[in-house]
Amino acid sequence: MTVQVLAADFASATTSTASMPAPVFAEIAFAGRSNVGKSTLLGALSERKSLARVSKDPGRTRSLVFFDVRARRVADGPKTADTPPPEELRLAFVDLPGYGYAKISKSEAASWKPLIEGYLRTRVTLRMVLVLIDIRRGPQEEERDLLEFLKQPADASRTQPVVAKVVATKLDKLSRHERKPALKKLRDEIGLPVFGVSGESGEGLGELWNAIVASVL
Ligand code: GDP
Numbered sequence: 001m002t003v004q005v006l007a008a009d010f011a012s013a014t015t016s017t018a019s020m021p022a023p024v025f026a027e028i029a030f031a032g033r034s035n036v037g038k039s040t041l042l043g044a045l046s047e048r049k050s051l052a053r054v055s056k057d058p059g060r061t062r063s064l065v066f067f068d069v070r071a072r073r074v075a076d077g078p079k080t081a082d083t084p085p086p087e088e089l090r091l092a093f094v095d096l097p098g099y100g101y102a103k104i105s106k107s108e109a110a111s112w113k114p115l116i117e118g119y120l121r122t123r124v125t126l127r128m129v130l131v132l133i134d135i136r137r138g139p140q141e142e143e144r145d146l147l148e149f150l151k152q153p154a155d156a157s158r159t160q161p162v163v164a165k166v167v168a169t170k171l172d173k174l175s176r177h178e179r180k181p182a183l184k185k186l187r188d189e190i191g192l193p194v195f196g197v198s199g200e201s202g203e204g205l206g207e208l209w210n211a212i213v214a215s216v217l
Helices: 038-045 051-056 105-121 142-148 176-190 205-216
Strands: 002-014 027-029 064-074 087-095 128-135 161-170 195-197
Touching: 002 027, 002 051, 002 087, 027 038, 027 105, 027 205, 038 051, 038 087, 038 161, 038 205, 051 064, 064 205, 087 205, 105 128, 105 142, 128 142, 128 205, 142 161, 161 176, 161 205, 176 195, 195 205
Parallel strands: 027 087, 027 128, 128 161, 161 195
Antiparallel strands: 002 064, 064 087
């Protein structure tokens, strides 16, 4: 299956879980420290480079930013009478506030943690959380904390499971022969599946899209 993006647009941004948009479409949340390559990945996955800039707006760096995405799944290979028609999907990408700013104050840190954790714990439409880690840096305390948090049993209000996956970013920064061992090391350290991607070269984006689609169907 190949995923084609039909549209991806900024929908809203909020700094409070009380004023999130109504939960309608399945959501994929993107978490990661500042500079990990989150906006670049969002832009590359949605084939809208401009999306990367939306979350960078100074007013939005501490917000949950919601994007509406429309895509379709197209069967690979030549079209035959048995080829299913393309299936259209509606979903939301949610850019969580970047953490790990070197200059973040204690009080700022104290405000984004409840926002991220409140969203992750209560959002009924949330299907998948992608935790981004720079392949060259490995997991740091914040990523480990977040992954531990995601292991907690689901809220009783949830009817669908939330899948957590790690996305190793900037794969192109490693040489070809360094990539496989680096991905294996990360997987062993974390004990979760790891997708290796490059928002710059596009490597790994097809596999990531397939995992996203599998989580929303
Ligand atoms: P964010 O702060 O997590 O949103 O990170 P950005 O997407 O803004 O990326 C931070 C820096 O890393 C920028 O200079 C990007 O050009 C660079 N970058 C992001 N993704 C990649 C990638 O896949 N490969 C390479 N080589 N550089 C990347």
